[in-house]
Amino acid sequence: MTPVFPADEYDRRLAALRATLKAQELDAVVVHTPENICYLSGHATPGYYTYQCLVVTAGGDVAVLTRQTETVNARATTHLERIVGFADSADPVQATADLLAELAPGATAVGLETRSWFLPPESYGRLSGLLESAGARVRPIDAALAAARLVKSPAEIEQIRAAARSTDAGMLAAAEAAVPGASERTVAAAAFQGMIASGSEYFGMEPFVASGPRAGTIHASWSDRVIGENEPVLLEMSATVGRYNAPLMHTVWTGELTGEAAEMAVACAAARDAALAHVVPGGSPAEAHAACRAAIAEAGLAHTYRKRSGYSVGIGFAPDWGEGHLLSLGETEEKRFARDMVVHVVPTLRIEGMAGIGLSATVLITEDGHEVLTSCPVGPGR
Template identity: 30%
Template sequence: MEARDLDVLLITDPANMFYLSGYDAYSFYVPQILIVTPDQNQPIWVGREQDRTCATETTWLDYENIVVYTDEYVDSDNHPMSFVVDLLAELGRATGDVGVEMDADYFSAHAYHELTHALSEATVHDVTKLVNRVRMVKSDAEVACHREAARISERAMEKGIAAIEDGVRQSDAAATVYEALLEGTETTGGDYPAIVPLMPSGEGTGSPHLTWTNETYKEGEPVILELSGVVNRYHSPLTRTVFLGEPPAKVRTASEIVVRGLEAAIDAVEPGVTCEAVERAWRDEIAGTMVEKESRIGYSTGIGYPPSWVEKSASIRPGDTTELQPNMVFHMIPGVWFDGYGIEISESFVVTDDGADVLADVPRELIVK
């Protein structure tokens, strides 16, 4: 904030709110805001009246730093942002330079309009990635959450692969995956993921973000399974592709190329290397093959709430000059999609002094059943 000359920071991204205060409740579908100012030793959480106890239960904030608006501001012409500005005025912070996360998923156009209209004497700045970039380098305790989440991912992947069989209803396999994600491990229970398990099959695997249907799996079809275990909202995403029956030669070839490229990129990871250099290792490995990919092959991950576990900070793609540092965590997913089928084999990893430490231990190959 000091570097950006900010007098006030308004946080609306649930992941950033959790990071700065500990607030953790499924209440982000209504406006909630964390107010950070340099002269206060605690932020102020502002939310719906009935969620006060959620804040007292989950945050480290003193009671007086938990401020609520009444239900007259919920789904009405009275917007909570006007309440926030009144509070800022009481604090003597309704002027000066105010930072707002313009691209946060739950900061609406209506919220922006109400905020800027009421803050007529302030200058509003877009600080969309300010906290996200700070979050990139995890503490050892945060990395431990990622590692435990990876144990859940392993278990859910194992059970999911076992459940995917010719004639099995796709929704039943999805139920098996969900059960494993929520059941967790012997040492910790699971939590709901920020993204539902993505489980396209057949020609649907040619599209990256389909889920499951009410149809049954069929012999001769691929199935993609992308999921993530969650511990204390920290995610460890993992993806594998299953083929029911003997896969065509082109599917085997594509999957082998994807694995080679993935491993080349993982081998390129070390502190001081840029994200684009890691992507270049993938691109060099797959050059001249049947596999092409123009979109990014990975992204920083960490705390996640719906709709995404993506940290929205650094991406493994050309042009991203972010330098890797120890305790950064990434999900590398070089998925490729063709007419009629797709291949996704991914790994989450933590950057260490020695390179990339892959978090999950699942065979890195096309799973043939």
């Protein structure tokens, strides 16, 4: 295993963060979210369920702190010289404070993430207390970390393109397997095989396979249900390459849809296209969402749509492949689309206990529009 990118890619990211630290008069930052640690250092491990952090100082020092057994992963996935391990019997919060005191002695202001799932309240409180008792004010750094990841570099876009190719391979395999008489489990196995064989690592989230009435429930994944005639099979998945993701939702059916399911299929395609028309440099995610909802309402199906219309994608660890906290296609989003952002536009219409239809695209925002990165040549209707 080697780092995903050459050292100069990470050096550029760290230099930008240090400029932010100096602008905000912070002596150092301690990062706990796996995606942010990976973005800044390359460190990636399935063992992120235990304590780990990245310390970056305004003066130029950087170090990963992790379990001793995980230091092997850190050495393999980063270019960093400083990898610090703590014993399973040790207190990792105290180890963090000790490491910070060593790298940034006399620090008076330190940035911490306040919205990280991986720094729970008890740990945040103890770490803040230790830093403050040493004379350092604690300030949030979440917004700066989010802003750094939103626009992708050329090297990141290469990884996302590779993930998109693998997603497409998995989706094609699943779509071809989703025929009457096949079980959802068989379709899911085809998706796994297609993505893994074409280059995917472990996923940020498992594929979703739901047929007939089960597709009316959000995030319903595979079961032993056998696919019937004339019913939709909703598929959603994302391969992961270099920890970068490119999701695709697609719906296929054999035969002919009738009633509201047929109306939903037409409206969903129209909604996706309406949203995509706004996914251009300077465009508004909120307006893209409004256009998506308007197309669905025009079809008389507003009651089937109860969510945002998309989100940013990039680095992802389970339990999510998206970056919705960075940017979402929703009514309250104030950011604007910019070149080299990557977003998943994903309208999904559902009626509980009856059917679900979803048609999406992961797109790269270009200089004057966007490029669709994910697609499936099979369906929707066969």
